[in-house]
Amino acid sequence: MKNTIAERIADFLKNYPPFNLLKKQELRAISEEVEVLYLEKGKFIFNKETKPHSYFYIVNKGAVKLSQVDNEEQNIIDICDEGDIFGLRPLMTQENYLLNAETNEESIIYGIPLEIFKPLSESNKNVKNYLITSFASNIKDASIIEGRGNISSYIQKETNNDLFNIQNARFTKKPITCEASTTVKEIAISMRDQHIGAMVVAKNKKPIGIITSKDLRDKVATGDYKISSKAEDIMSSPVITSTEEITIPEAHIAMLKHATSHICITKDGTPKSKLMGILSLHDLIVSLGNNPSVLIKEINRAKKSKHLRTIREKVHLLLKTYLEQELPFPHILNIISEINTVIISRSIELCLKKMDTPPPVKFTWLSLGSQGRKEQLLTSDQDNALIFEDVPQTKFQETQEYFINLSIKVVKYLNTIGYEYCPADMMASNPKWCNSLSNWKQQFNDWILNPDGAGTLLSSIFFDYEYIYGEKELTEKLGRSLFKTINENKYFLSKLAKDVIDKPSPVGFFRQFIVETNGEHQEVFNIKIRALMPLIDAARILILFHNVKNSNNTLNRYKKLAELEPQNEDLYNSCARAFRTLLKFKTEQGIINNDSGKLINLESLSKTEKLKLKRAFKPIKEIQELLIIRFNLKQML
Template structure:
């Protein structure tokens, strides 16, 4: 008699790694032993410190939330959707669980017996590497891995692999600090006695600067400042900050980007929250080879566009490698964004050297759109702008002319590297988008106080800007002005919200994909316009309505919203998860077909891929319903 349950399980597992690496007969033999587990929302499949089960798991339907309790606070570590595996400690370490696994909604998971699966791991190198990488990306301290069976020994053998270094960076907790008035003599004495290389300067428990041995050498030993001068005169400010859950590559990339050997670890990763630790360059393990750290160094040393173009190609290979290894997508996004930003920064530096004279006033280069949100993984067209200090009216034309020349050089330089020109000319080489701070304020006010369809479209692009190079105070002042103006005209946010809910739906009444009806892309599905943009736009308008600063990234926006509105936490987490799934899918399609990935040929997708896409669409309708209620849109629809 046929085992129809095992066949259904096989039909599911064959679409996902590492099971897709098995032959049909071996997979079916495993499926006959698989346990089907149904969980209601809030039910746990295992809990932190609980002894490992004799199986690991894969999500069939629903979602499993992986959390960790630390200092009585529950931190969300990951969300396992359809096809995601978890609970690998049963297969690798056979130690107590490090996290809780809780059903985030009604969920079905398959339990894979560890003893049944382990022989296939030992004889299949690809399965082994996949499981090692999946486990390593969630191990906080790899030194805890002991030789407990053949599988765990492979982790030690692979511990020098670049990918393994995506473990969390270890930092020094409860760092020694001083205040703004502490004298240089006292700081030096304390650092000597404590045998530390840096001291964080704090105000109201928040880091405002840092003093290192280098600062004492260059500023005090030289006689430039006296031993009695206060910390505020010799500190490096602002201090570079990161959150505690930071990986080794991300931390190292940040150090290289900011030219610092120390990073302050704060509660939320910004200078505006409590200091909880300090991370030094000596705390990091720097791998050799084609990794983010090396690419950042190469970028900083590059002197020609040819070198940067080569680095950009290496970034594409790194992205493909990370995706193939199924590493946490949030880490991939952070690392690739930092590498892209480093290339833009170096391009501006090289173009400045080609100018006949230094800049007449301070300026800031702004990345817009997906790059401004730090969500640009595949190369696409440029979206950028330039803002310069206000000058007298008689000097405006001359000043703008200088920066237009510079912008033209940078835009062309980026194009030679691989960043296409923006077809809508939303680039700093356009006089409209290369202007003074005061003119930028007027432009934002025009969009906000006199909204029309064109202004709403442009604001959705230009409000997602990130400082890329130059004087950061200019972009900070523009942000303050933007939020103040929005607070004076709530109608603008209402119109933004109305525009979001009027965007075309990804699926029709009968749950069929809504595809392009004509043109060269007829019957293709536009994942960017129909699925990603509603989530991006909703996060933006909600954050603007709550005056949330320094959160341009969509994933970060939803996390901030979940913190501020716990009553909507489940919805915001669903939106974050859906956005991550959709952006990853778009990126993989782009790599597969050598395109931007935004237009998808549905016939090329498997049934499982289509189902996963449709599942990610669910939060779109729910977040649009929240916007309708929040901005009272029923009255104007």
């Protein structure tokens, strides 16, 4: 007699790893013994420190929240949804659970009996390696660790000292300090005796300045200051600070950015907290030529476009290395985006040298779109703009012509390096995108107060901007004007939200991928338009709704939204995770196919990859539903 319930369970399990690695009869044997749990929201499957169960679990429907409680504060580790496994601890060790597992919504959970599953996993090397790696890496969505191999290779990756790029920078703990009133002579003697190259000037155990060997040479040995001078007379202040978690690339970039050779390590990363140590340039190991700091030095020394193009190719190799090493994805975004910024800035500097005269007035260059959000990993289309200071009307034409000519040079220069021209001509070489501050303000007032399809699209692009070069105050003045106009016309945000709701869905009614049906890209899936943009657009609108300035990165926006709306924290965290998964997937596809990665041939994907994508789509519908309620869009649908 057929067991229809067991058949349904087997049909479900066979779609998800590691069950898809089992034979049909093995899967059937497990399915006949599965424990089916129907749980309301807020029910615990297990708690921290409880004894291990005789099952591990997989979510059939709903979601399960994994969390820790520290000092009565709940820290959510992850949210498991359809097809995610959790509670593997009894399979690996008989120690008590380390996390709480609580249903985040009404859920159906399958308990997989260890008594039957464990012998099967022991005899199946792929299943065993998969489960051990998943357990060791402490990752909720086990599909993302597919391909890491066995646990020994995973541990080797995590502990390999050659992984310069993900190591925290080693710093000197218990640094030698002095007071502001200490004399230069006393400082020099102490530095000589202690064999150190810098002395931190501290007050109440907090760093207020720093004196280096270079300061003694340039300020004292030259006779500018006497050896009886006090520390406060020659110290560099304020100091550059960071937390203990600063990585080697981040430290290199910070030193280059602030033209310093030392960083003070403090308890909370600011000068207002206790000094924990000091990090010097000497402490940082100089790595291979594709090290971020070395690349930035090369960029700043580059004289020709071919040099920058070569460096840009090195950045692409660096990105591939980072992905292969499975660095934390936000870390990859930060490093690659910072390098892109320096490349663009250097290009502007070199083009300015080719102009016959200096700029007639102050100006600022902005990157827009993905680079403006610091999310451009693969070289893609240029989106940029130029703002110049207001001038009398009689001077406007010649001033604009100067900056258009400069922009033409820069845009062409960037194209030579590898940044494609924008097909829609949203570049500073276009007079519409090269204008005075007052004209930009007026343009945005028109877009916001009289929203139409083109206006909302163009303005939303401009809300994602990054200052690159020039007078930053011009950018800030425009930003203040934008927020003032938006606050006076809330309907504009509703119009933006309506556009997000109208975005095409990534999957159809039967959870099949929706592919393109027109044009030259028929039968391919557009991950950018159908999956990434709804998450990007929603984060932008909600951050504008809260009137938060200077928050242009999608991950940072969702992090800030989770702080501002704790009642929606789980949703915003889910959106951030989905965005990371989708952008990483797009980047990997772009590297494989040597393109932008936005158009994906579904036939080239494995079943696991397709399932991974579909899981990441879930928050899209949820964030769209929030927008419908927040902006009262039902009447507009």
